[in-house]
Structure formats: C-alpha cells, structure tokens
Amino acid sequence: MLIKKGAxxxxxxxxxxDRKVILKRRLSKGYRNPQLDINIRRFRTxxxxxxxxxxxxxxxxxxxxxMIDLAETTIIMQFIDGVQVKQILNNLxxxxxxxxxxxIGKTIGRLHKYGIIHGDLTTSNMVLTPNKKxxxxxxxxxxxxxxxxxxxxxxxxxxxxxxxxxxxxxxxxFEAVTRGYSKEIGEREAEEVFKRIREIERRGRYIAER
Amino acid sequence: xxxxxxxxxxxxxxxxAHEFSCGIASSTGEILANVGRTYLPKEGGIHPREASxxxxxVAGNVLNGAFKEAKVKPxxxxxxxxxxxxxxxxxxxTGATMARALAIHLxxxxxxxxxxxxxxxxxxxxxxxxxxxxxxxxxxxxxVAAYEAGKYRVFGETLDIAVGNCLDVFARAxxxxxxxxxxxxxxxxxxxxxxxxxxxxKGMDLSFSGLLTAAIRSLNEGYKIEDICFSIQEYAFSMxxxxxxxxxxxxxxxxxLLTGGVAANKRLQEMLKSIADEHNAEFFVVPAKYAxxxxxxxxxxxxxxxxxxxxxxxEKSFVRQRWRLDATSVPWVEGGLT
Numbered sequence: 001m002l003i004k005k006g007a008x009x010x011x012x013x014x015x016x017x018d019r020k021v022i023l024k025r026r027l028s029k030g031y032r033n034p035q036l037d038i039n040i041r042r043f044r045t046x047x048x049x050x051x052x053x054x055x056x057x058x059x060x061x062x063x064x065x066x067m068i069d070l071a072e073t074t075i076i077m078q079f080i081d082g083v084q085v086k087q088i089l090n091n092l093x094x095x096x097x098x099x100x101x102x103x104i105g106k107t108i109g110r111l112h113k114y115g116i117i118h119g120d121l122t123t124s125n126m127v128l129t130p131n132k133k134x135x136x137x138x139x140x141x142x143x144x145x146x147x148x149x150x151x152x153x154x155x156x157x158x159x160x161x162x163x164x165x166x167x168x169x170x171x172x173x174f175e176a177v178t179r180g181y182s183k184e185i186g187e188r189e190a191e192e193v194f195k196r197i198r199e200i201e202r203r204g205r206y207i208a209e210r
Numbered sequence: 211x212x213x214x215x216x217x218x219x220x221x222x223x224x225x226x227a228h229e230f231s232c233g234i235a236s237s238t239g240e241i242l243a244n245v246g247r248t249y250l251p252k253e254g255g256i257h258p259r260e261a262s263x264x265x266x267x268v269a270g271n272v273l274n275g276a277f278k279e280a281k282v283k284p285x286x287x288x289x290x291x292x293x294x295x296x297x298x299x300x301x302x303x304t305g306a307t308m309a310r311a312l313a314i315h316l317x318x319x320x321x322x323x324x325x326x327x328x329x330x331x332x333x334x335x336x337x338x339x340x341x342x343x344x345x346x347x348x349x350x351x352x353x354v355a356a357y358e359a360g361k362y363r364v365f366g367e368t369l370d371i372a373v374g375n376c377l378d379v380f381a382r383a384x385x386x387x388x389x390x391x392x393x394x395x396x397x398x399x400x401x402x403x404x405x406x407x408x409x410x411x412k413g414m415d416l417s418f419s420g421l422l423t424a425a426i427r428s429l430n431e432g433y434k435i436e437d438i439c440f441s442i443q444e445y446a447f448s449m450x451x452x453x454x455x456x457x458x459x460x461x462x463x464x465x466x467l468l469t470g471g472v473a474a475n476k477r478l479q480e481m482l483k484s485i486a487d488e489h490n491a492e493f494f495v496v497p498a499k500y501a502x503x504x505x506x507x508x509x510x511x512x513x514x515x516x517x518x519x520x521x522x523x524x525e526k527s528f529v530r531q532r533w534r535l536d537a538t539s540v541p542w543v544e545g546g547l548t
Contacts, residue, residue, distance in 0.1 A: 005489070007456035030488075031451050031481035033444045035404045040448075120413045124460065141411060153369070157413040163536075164363045165460075203370065 105180025222509025225305025226297025233506030291512020294322030366414030401440020
C-alpha cells in the first residue's frame with residue numbers, strides 16, 4: 001500500500017514475512033536523463049542503507065534494514081509507528097517542544113560525532129514514537145564526513161526547516177537544538193560548528209549582516 | 211447614481227542588474243507599458259558602475275518610451291514604484307534616484323518594491339495562478355518559495371551562485387556569444403553524451419559553483435561543446451526539479467509557477483511540468499516578455515503595495531542591496547486582491 005509519494009522515492013507499507021515493513025523504492029524520474037537517473041538512484045540506495053546502519057551503530061534510532069534490492073533500487077526496512085515531528089511540533093506545550101528539540105539536537109550531535117551527516121534534516125524526517133523515542137529517517141542525501149563545513153550545512157538546514165515550517169518558534173527550537181548538540185559533541189567542537197553556520201549563512205545571498 | 215472608481219496608474223522602475231526598464235500598470239489590472247534597455251558589458255560580467263552609467267544615459271528615453279507605449283501622460287501617474295532591492299548598489303541607486311525625482315515632481319507617493327516579490331507577483335498576475343509553489347530562477351537568484359502567513363517563505367535556495375549565473379559564466383568561458391543561456395540551450399539540443407559532473411543538493415538547497423568549475427574544466431579536456439552544454443543543463447535542471455519536487459511534496463501546493471529569466475528555457479519547463487503532473491499540480495510559466503527583469507512587474511507589484519498603503523517617504527527610500535524575499539511582508543496576498 002502506497003503511504004507516501006515523496007520527491008524521490010515512494011514508500012509502501014507492506015507485510016513481509018509476518019512483519020510490517022516499509023518498502024522504499026526510488027523510482028525512475030521521467031524528467032531525468034536515463035543515465036543520470038540510474039546513477040543517482042543506485043548511489044542513494046547504497047548510501048542510505050549504509051548510513052541508516054551506521055547511525056544505528058552510533059546509537060541513533062533508525063529503522064532496521066532487512067533487505068536491499070539494488071536492481072529495483074529498493075530498501076526494505078522496519079516500519080516505525082509514530083508521528084512526524086513536523087505534524088506535532090507547533091502544537092506541543094512550550095516546555096515539551098523545547099525538550100523535544102533538545103533531544104533532536106543531541107541526536108544530531110551523536111550522528112556528527114560518529115562522522116555521519118544526515119543531509120536533509122527537516123522535521124518531516126523525524127518520527128516520534130508513542131514511547132517518546134525520536135527516529136531519524138531518510139538518509140538519502142547523507143554522507144560520511146567529519147568536516148566542520150558538512151556539519152555546519154547540516155545544522156543550517158535544520159534551522160531552515162524551522163524557518164519555513166515552524167516560523168513562530170524558530171528561536172526557541174533552534175536554541176534548544178544547539179544546546180542538545182553542544183552537550184553531546186562537546187562545547188569546543190560545537191562552537192566551531194556554530195561559527196561555521198554563521199559563515200555559511202553570510203555566504204548565502206542577500207544576508208543583511210555582511 | 212454610481213460613482214465610477216478612478217483608475218490609478220503606477221509607473222514602475224526596474225534597475226537591479228543589467229536591465230533598465232520602465233513599466234506602467236493600471237489598477238484595472240492591465241499592463242500598459244514595458245520598455246527596457248539592456249547593458250552589454252564589452253567583456254566579462256556586469257560591471258556595476260558601468261552598468262549604472264549606462265542606465266543614466268538611457269533612462270530618459272526608456273521613460274518616454276513607456277509613456278508613449280501606454281498612451282498615458284505623466285500627469286496621470288498616481289504612484290511611482292521602484293525596485294528597492296536586492297541587487298547591485300550603483301544600479302539600484304540610479305533607478306531609485308529617477309523614481310524619487312519623479313515622485314516629487316509629480317507630487318505622488320513613492321513605493322519600494324522587492325525585486326523577487328515582483329517576479330512572483332507578475333507571474334501570478336499574467337498566468338492567473340492563486341497560491342503557487344514558485345521556482346524563481348535568474349542570473350542573480352535561485353529560490354523555491356511559497357506563501358504562508360504574510361510572507362513568501364523560502365524553502366530552498368542556492369548556497370552559492372545562481373543557476374543563471376552558472377550558465378552565463380560557463381558560456382563566457384566557452385566564448386559563446388551573449389546572452390549565454392539561450393545559446394547553451396540551443397547547443398544542448400545537439401548534445402547526446404552525458405559527461406559526469408557534480409550533482410549537489412543539500413536538503414532543499416543547491417550549489418552550482420562546483421558544477422560550473424567542472425564544466426569549465428571539461429572544456430579543456432576535449433569534450434564536444436554540445437555535450438558539455440547538454441550535461442550542464444541536465445545536471446543543473448535535474449537539481450532544480452528535484453528540490454522543487456521536494457518542496458511540492460512538503461507544501462502540498464496545487465500550483466507550480468516558474469518565473470525569472472531562466473524560466474524561458476524549454477528543457478527546464480518540460481522537467482518541471484513533469485513533476486507538477488506527477489503531484490496533480492497545475493504548471494504555469496511566466497511568458498517570455500515578463501520572465502527577465504522588467505519594469506512592468508515593479509509597476510504591478512507597486513500597485514498592490516500602494517493599495518495596502520505601503521508607501522515610502524522619499525527621505526527613507528534607501529536602496530536595500532540584500533533585501534531578502536522572506537523579509538518582505540506581502541499583505542495583499544491573503545486579501546484576495548486582483
């Protein structure tokens with residue numbers, strides 16, 4: 001059953017050997033040159049599986065991978081029953097929202113500490129389960145890197161997601177994220193990343209403070 | 211007896227980069243004039259000071275041309291709008307100076323318009339879309355935006371250079387004649403072989419500088435120019451289409467609008483239409499004459515702003531070189547005007 005038609009993949013909820021699984025299939029995009037299309041789909045299928053797995057080894061909650069079908073550019077993984085953070089964040093009581101964001105920041109810090117860049121940190125890519133665990137999903141744009149630049153862009157994207165989707169709470173949310181992040185990765189390293197975020201944002205077009 | 215509502219005419223002045231243009235719009239929704247002149251650098255890219263000097267030599271003629279085209283007398287103008295930013299300082303100031311002088315001389319209010327908002331508003335106005343996800347692509351900007359609660363929110367944008375800038379600089383490096391974009395498009399049609407180039411998408415943001423460097427490098431590696439043009443377009447436009455699709459899936463808007471100078475590219479149009487279809491959204495593209503920078507879009511947006519009393523005292527009408535799209539309030543959008 002198709003449950004989500006994403007930008008680059010379709011997600012199906014299926015029964016597979018008596019388990020509920022998510023079948024993530026990267027479909028051929030009609031608009032793309034066929035060669036570019038298959039390169040992107042294969043590359044992302046392989047990388048996403050690796051990163052999901054490595055993130056789990058680092059202690060971050062991610063869906064368990066059951067099977068990879070490269071010919072079909074499909075990943076079969078554990079179904080996480082919960083809600084997208086995007087859907088609830090604005091409606092949470094302030095304290096819960098801050099706590100959740102702090103937790104998210106901690107998780108991002110953990111990923112970075114283990115050399116993993118998520119690549120698409122938005123609140124749509126975080127699932128909150130009933131027992132209050134936050135699962136990170138969709139590592140399709142991720143990479144392995146310890147570079148300050150990559151970390152900075154990752155967190156910059158997180159802030160951008162708050163700005164577009166949770167614009168009323170940008171400040172409190174992002175501050176909570178940075179607090180959690182600092183705690184996890186250590187203040188010195190975190191400061192370096194925050195400095196880089198400011199630089200990345202100044203590099204952007206039409207920033208007032210330059 | 212019904213009293214006829216008087217028609218307001220707005221004069222719009224555009225001068226953010228290499229185009230100096232004046233347009234006239236009326237409160238009945240008509241675009242009555244759109245006249246412009248383009249600064250062509252002798253070599254290299256836009257030299258801001260030279261561009262602004264060029265603007266001051268053509269400003270008078272362009273303005274007279276607009277009045278002539280619209281068949282409107284200067285005394286009929288009820289409001290003067292100008293492109294207040296973002297853009298190149300010297301260029302912006304030339305347009306602003308003319309707009310201020312006119313507003314004082316005609317004794318009418320002055321309105322400062324955000325250039326990026328104007329590209330979206332003119333696209334909406336001439337295509338009739340109501341609430342689109344917009345991809346705005348030009349020589350200076352690459353933005354995916356949609357309206358939400360009083361502002362156009364930026365969902366994705368370039369982290370370095372604009373896609374039009376990437377195409378222009380590549381064309382110059384390859385000694386292709388000006389303007390670069392259409393020539394690259396023409397050559398790309400004859401390209402068959404895809405050269406491997408960097409494909410850089412970060413969330414909904416993009417980066418084109420690596421693509422540009424790699425494309426220029428491949429010029430010296432003996433690849434056919436047609437194949438390079440083909441590849442640069444395939445990579446750049448696939449990246450744009452991917453982030454637009456991601457934003458579309460995220461916002462679930464039902465309309466997609468393509469605007470800005472690069473909107474004229476048929477290959478890009480084709481790609482975007484394909485994802486709009488896939489998400490059951492309607493696809494619209496701004497007509498060629500309003501795709502590039504133009505005065506009409508400033509006139510039209512100026513009118514919208516004027517109706518919401520967004521006038522600007524002359525002494526406070528400084529240009530804003532880095533005025534972001536998402537820092538501009540657009541009170542007319544929800545008001546259901548037009």
